[in-house]
Amino acid sequence: MARQVKRAFRYRFHPTDGQAAELSRVFGCVRLVCNKALKERTRAWYGEQRRISYVQSSAALTQWKKTRELAFLTEVSSVPLQQALRHLQAAFGPLDICWFVSLLCEDTVTPAPATTNAVGLDAGITFLVTLSTGEKIANPKHERRDRTRPAKAQRELSRKAKGSANREKPRRRVAKVHARIADRRRDFLHKLSTRLVRENQTAVIDRWFPSSKLCGACGAVHDRDVNAARNILAAGLAASACGDGVRPQRESSRTGRSSVKQEPRRATAGISRP
Structure with a gap:
C-alpha cells in the first residue's frame, strides 16, 4: 500500500x-x-x-x-x-564554501515487489564485490581514471609559497578534483546498494570470511570469490536462524555451546529489507 x-x-x-x-x-x-x-x-x-x-x-x-x-x-x-x-x-x-539547495516535500512511496531472494557479498581487491549469484562487480577505480588531474594540480600547489595569494587558486583546484572523485564514488555505491536492496530480501556481507576454491557441499573446485560469497550467504542464513554471529566465537568453545536452534531473536548477520 x-x-x-x-x-x-x-x-x-x-x-x-x-x-x-x-x-x-x-x-x-x-x-x-x-x-x-x-x-x-x-x-x-x-x-x-x-x-x-x-x-x-x-x-x-x-x-x-x-x-x-x-x-x-x-x-x-x-x-x-x-x-x-x-x-x-x-x-x-x-574557506571552500559550497552552496547547496535543500528541499523538503511530500512524496508517495509505493512498496517494492515482495521477494524472498537472498544474496551473499564478498568484498575483494580485484573486484569491488562478488555476489553469490556469480556476478562480479568491477571496481570503477575513479581515482585512477582521474589520476593525472590530482597529480598535476598537486604539483602546481606544491610550487606555490604557503600563505601567498597565488596558492589559493591551485589549492581550490586540488580540492575540486578530490571532491569530484568522492562524488563519483558515492554515486556508484548508492546505485549499487539501492539495486541490491531492491532485488533481495536479505544481504550478507563479510570482507574477511575464511574461504577457498573447494566447495564445502559438493567438493568441486569453484571460483574462489564466488565460492566465498556463497559460503558467506550460507553462514549468514544459518546465523540468522540460530541467532549466532557469522564468525566462530571463542566464547562458544569455552562454554561448549554450539550453533543449534535457539529461541528466535534478532538476527546479527543478515541485513533484511523491511
Missing part, C-alpha cells in the same frame, strides 16, 4: 559570480547579526542575570539598522536576519 512520506533532496548549487557575491553579503550580514545578538545575550546574562527575548533582539536589530555603522543591513532581506535571531545560526566558514 502506498504511503505519504516526507522526502528531502539536496542539490549542489553553482551560483554565478554575481549571485555568489550577493549570497556572501547576505550571509555576512547574518553572521554579524548572529554574533552581535549572541554577544548581547551573553553580556545581559552574565552581567545582569537578565534574559533577552526574541522580541527584544528584533527591536535591537531595528535600532542597529538605523546606525551609520550598520546601515548596510537594510540592503539585504530581513528574513535571514530574523532567522539568525531566532536560531543564532553558526557562521559560514571563510
Whole structure:
C-alpha cells in the first residue's frame, strides 16, 4: 500500500559570480547579526542575570539598522536576519564554501515487489564485490581514471609559497578534483546498494570470511570469490536462524555451546529489507 512520506533532496548549487557575491553579503550580514545578538545575550546574562527575548533582539536589530555603522543591513532581506535571531545560526566558514539547495516535500512511496531472494557479498581487491549469484562487480577505480588531474594540480600547489595569494587558486583546484572523485564514488555505491536492496530480501556481507576454491557441499573446485560469497550467504542464513554471529566465537568453545536452534531473536548477520 502506498504511503505519504516526507522526502528531502539536496542539490549542489553553482551560483554565478554575481549571485555568489550577493549570497556572501547576505550571509555576512547574518553572521554579524548572529554574533552581535549572541554577544548581547551573553553580556545581559552574565552581567545582569537578565534574559533577552526574541522580541527584544528584533527591536535591537531595528535600532542597529538605523546606525551609520550598520546601515548596510537594510540592503539585504530581513528574513535571514530574523532567522539568525531566532536560531543564532553558526557562521559560514571563510574557506571552500559550497552552496547547496535543500528541499523538503511530500512524496508517495509505493512498496517494492515482495521477494524472498537472498544474496551473499564478498568484498575483494580485484573486484569491488562478488555476489553469490556469480556476478562480479568491477571496481570503477575513479581515482585512477582521474589520476593525472590530482597529480598535476598537486604539483602546481606544491610550487606555490604557503600563505601567498597565488596558492589559493591551485589549492581550490586540488580540492575540486578530490571532491569530484568522492562524488563519483558515492554515486556508484548508492546505485549499487539501492539495486541490491531492491532485488533481495536479505544481504550478507563479510570482507574477511575464511574461504577457498573447494566447495564445502559438493567438493568441486569453484571460483574462489564466488565460492566465498556463497559460503558467506550460507553462514549468514544459518546465523540468522540460530541467532549466532557469522564468525566462530571463542566464547562458544569455552562454554561448549554450539550453533543449534535457539529461541528466535534478532538476527546479527543478515541485513533484511523491511
